[in-house]
Amino acid sequence: MDKPIGFFEDAWTRLCANPAAVFALLTLAFLFFMALFGPLFSPYSYSEIHLELKNSPPSLHYWFGSDELGRDLFTRVWWGARISLFIGITAALIDVLFGIFWGSIAAYCGGKIEELMMRICDILYAIPYLLVVILLTVIRGSGIVTILIAMTLTGWINMARIVRSQILQLKQNDYITAARAIGASPSRILFRHLLPNALGPIIAAMTLTIPTAIFTEAFLSFLGLGIQAPAASWGVMVNDGLPAMRYYPWRLLFPASMITLTMLAFNLLGNALRDALDPRLRR
Secondary structure: OOOOOOHHHHHHHHHHOOHHHHHHHHHHHHHHHHHHHHHHHOOOOOOOOOHHHOOOOOOOOOOOOEOOOOOEHHHHHHHHHHHHHHHHHHHHHHHHHHHHHHHHHHHHHOHHHHHHHHHHHHHHHOOOHHHHHHHHHHHHOOOHHHHHHHHHHHHHHHHHHHHHHHHHHHOOOHHHHHHHHOOOOHHHHHHHHHHHHOHHHHHHHHHHHHHHHHHHHHHHHHOOOOOOOOOOOHHHHHHHHOOOOOOOOHHHHHHHHHHHHHHHHHHHHHHHHHHHOOHHHOO
């Protein structure tokens, strides 16, 4: 008799059989490796200035070229990867944790509590995003903490809605009714039965949240509302390279390519996870 295949084992098997998912996993592994160790391959620091070598094209001396101050773009790109990936993953984790808390409580309690909690979501969702960022920048100043607060202030709402819809669907099942009948506490039902069964859509949604957060950080830094010099993020480097695009295209090409590659990899992985974790497609 064949050994039964577990849900997550089957999901991993289907994920590895998906060429797009394998490409995404390998790409992300490369990006994380280079973010951690890439700057060690260069003899220059991300802020080291060499004015006599400014705007140098890619060469054996400067692998990705240099910027207007003669700083090594190879080192700055991978330093920027650390900041961009940290902000994207941290913002996604905060959104997931708060979204699970809010959405699960709203769905499980139901009634007036659910109505109140979801109307609060609607009010927060209606606040213009850039207005929040500008106000926080004026109050706190630019920086990583300001960006994270701005992104997570309303970013958790979509996750809360996903969790709420999953819990509303799952709590109608017979095994939840049986758990209530034998006297299981609400917290046990929520954390032992409902949330574990909603984990698939939550993981897929979180994976798709990361590229959105990375792009948002790049967009804010591009507008001058994010990371400030001399620190480097991909958005800052795109902002610096855009005016020089005509004469020194490598200054824009490398950071913009990294943003594109990262967003593509996370989106491919998120779509593959959504399919792999769908119980309706399980063998």
